[in-house]
Amino acid sequence: MAKASKAFVCQACGAVSARWSGKCAACGEWNSIIEETAAPSGPPALVAIRGGKGRAASFEGLGTETRDAPRLPTGMAEFDRVLGGGLVPGSAVLVGGDPGIGKSTLLLQAAAALATSGAPVIYLSGEEAPAQVRMRAARLGLSQAPVALGTETNLANIIATLSKAKAPALIVIDSVQTLWSEGLEAAPGTISQLRGCASALVSYAKASGSTLVLVGHVTKDGQIAGPKVIEHVVDTVLYFEGQSGHQFRILRAVKNRFGPTDEIGVFEMRYEGLQQVENPSALFLSDRDQGAPGTAVFAGMEGTRPILVEIQALVAPSLLSMPRRAVVGWDPNRLAMLIAVLEARCGTRLGAQDVYLNVAGGLKLGDPAADLAAAAALLSSFTGRPAPEDTVYFGEVSLTGAVRAVGHMDQRLKEATKLGFTRGVVPAACVPDRQLQEIRLMPLSQLSDLVAWFGPPERD
Ligand code: TYD
Numbered sequence: 500m501a502k503a504s505k506a507f508v509c510q511a512c513g514a515v516s517a518r519w520s521g522k523c524a525a526c527g528e529w530n531s532i533i534e535e536t537a538a539p540s541g542p543p544a545l546v547a548i549r550g551g552k553g554r555a556a557s558f559e560g561l562g563t564e565t566r567d568a569p570r571l572p573t574g575m576a577e578f579d580r581v582l583g584g585g586l587v588p589g590s591a592v593l594v595g596g597d598p599g600i601g602k603s604t605l606l607l608q609a610a611a612a613l614a615t616s617g618a619p620v621i622y623l624s625g626e627e628a629p630a631q632v633r634m635r636a637a638r639l640g641l642s643q644a645p646v647a648l649g650t651e652t653n654l655a656n657i658i659a660t661l662s663k664a665k666a667p668a669l670i671v672i673d674s675v676q677t678l679w680s681e682g683l684e685a686a687p688g689t690i691s692q693l694r695g696c697a698s699a700l701v702s703y704a705k706a707s708g709s710t711l712v713l714v715g716h717v718t719k720d721g722q723i724a725g726p727k728v729i730e731h732v733v734d735t736v737l738y739f740e741g742q743s744g745h746q747f748r749i750l751r752a753v754k755n756r757f758g759p760t761d762e763i764g765v766f767e768m769r770y771e772g773l774q775q776v777e778n779p780s781a782l783f784l785s786d787r788d789q790g791a792p793g794t795a796v797f798a799g800m801e802g803t804r805p806i807l808v809e810i811q812a813l814v815a816p817s818l819l820s821m822p823r824r825a826v827v828g829w830d831p832n833r834l835a836m837l838i839a840v841l842e843a844r845c846g847t848r849l850g851a852q853d854v855y856l857n858v859a860g861g862l863k864l865g866d867p868a869a870d871l872a873a874a875a876a877l878l879s880s881f882t883g884r885p886a887p888e889d890t891v892y893f894g895e896v897s898l899t900g901a902v903r904a905v906g907h908m909d910q911r912l913k914e915a916t917k918l919g920f921t922r923g924v925v926p927a928a929c930v931p932d933r934q935l936q937e938i939r940l941m942p943l944s945q946l947s948d949l950v951a952w953f954g955p956p957e958r959d
């Protein structure tokens with residue numbers, strides 16, 4: 500048998516190095532390198548050749564069977580939407596997120612909904628005692644749901660338990676970082692344990708047809724390995740995000756072998772659990788500061804769904820030699836680019852100003868069409884003139900200062916009309932020949948047109 504070798508593995512990115520160091524050379528994380536024992540085997544190919552074992556693999560054509568993957572809806576519509584229509588039997592889903600964001604609550608609710616519809620469900624909680632989970636279930640009003648609750652964290656025991664009975668429809672492991680296997684000579688929570696246990700359970704799910712849901716904590720300090728290192732093992736990766744202090748939670752697909760990855764599910768964390776939000780725009784716009792300068796409403800798209808959200812900006816003279824730029828919910832590089840375009844192409848002097856930008860409600864915007872709305876919020880704060888309350892904005896801004904066309908114009912405007920907006924500031928290239936619905940359009944071809952529309956800064 501080959502000798503077990505030692506290796507130093509970064510718990511944040513999985514990079515392996517020969518000696519310990521304080522900072523990982525691959526990802527730049529500090530204090531994330533831990534000594535682990537690599538499995539005592541050579542490369543599998545060599546083992547197979549030496550041992551003369553292995554059997555001929557069979558092949559299939561691409562066109563043999565073209566059925567859609569069967570779906571098992573959990574009954575939580577927002578969760579099913581992000582999954583692409585429900586759980587796929589035999590697949591593995593990873594749900595990542597910061598500690599305390601509501602992963603256990605979400606999965607207990609989904610597990611209970613599925614169990615109530617008659618499907619056998621197992622929920623293994625390695626982090627909380629059964630009494631704690633029961634208390635949460637009581638708070639959520641789910642005590643009667645026929646979920647089989649356990650606290651096992653040993654991989655061999657879990658597999659043995661699962662193999663004894665008929666395979667359940669759904670297995671939830673909360674969290675994957677508490678799992679451990681005696682066969683792996685590393686501490687629980689390390690990369691070797693995480694990868695080994697996750698792939699064993701994924702193989703079980705594939706073979707048995709159960710759906711496996713793994714909960715993974717996102718960690719900042721690297722003491723336990725983060726869920727990133729098992730993203731390649733599973734079929735679907737969902738992240739549950741939100742800002743602390745905000746009650747909105749957003750479930751986002753970042754990888755999905757069975758559905759789209761740009762869909763989001765919106766929830767509200769209440770005392771009695773997560774509530775699904777069917778009309779996110781109304782919620783995101785519910786507490787607008789109307790009439791104050793520095794806000795603009797963006798008509799965005801998240802996946803197939805239009806979502807209206809308020810963008811807030813504060814532009815104020817800076818006392819620092821390097822003015823501050825801070826942004827929540829948007830890409831800081833995108834903000835830097837927009838400020839540069841406003842300076843260079845439109846003559847708006849933001850160089851000596853602190854600039855803060857915030858997307859209300861804790862949403863993270865990925866849609867490039869947010870440029871125009873962000874520019875409107877910045878200009879409104881800079882000039883001291885409130886943007887008209889009944890107006891929505893969308894459009895992409897290029898480095899030349901041109902306003903570029905974006906997709907889904909009709910859907911964005913329809914959502915805006917539904918919420919009572921009467922005017923849209925949009926890319927000129929988007930405006931069709933026919934005049935649209937009840938909304939008045941103001942087509943822009945250059946960002947400087949928007950600057951002119953706001954006028955020069957008000958003096959006081
Ligand atoms: P939890 O699901 O335990 O988070 P995670 O598993 O991601 O660590 O949820 C933690 C927070 O949610 C906790 O701080 C309290 C809050 N919460 C509610 O506001 N309402 C509820 O009904 C529940 C169960 C939790």
Ligand code: MG
Pocket residue numbers: 602603604626673
């Ligand atoms: Mg939890």
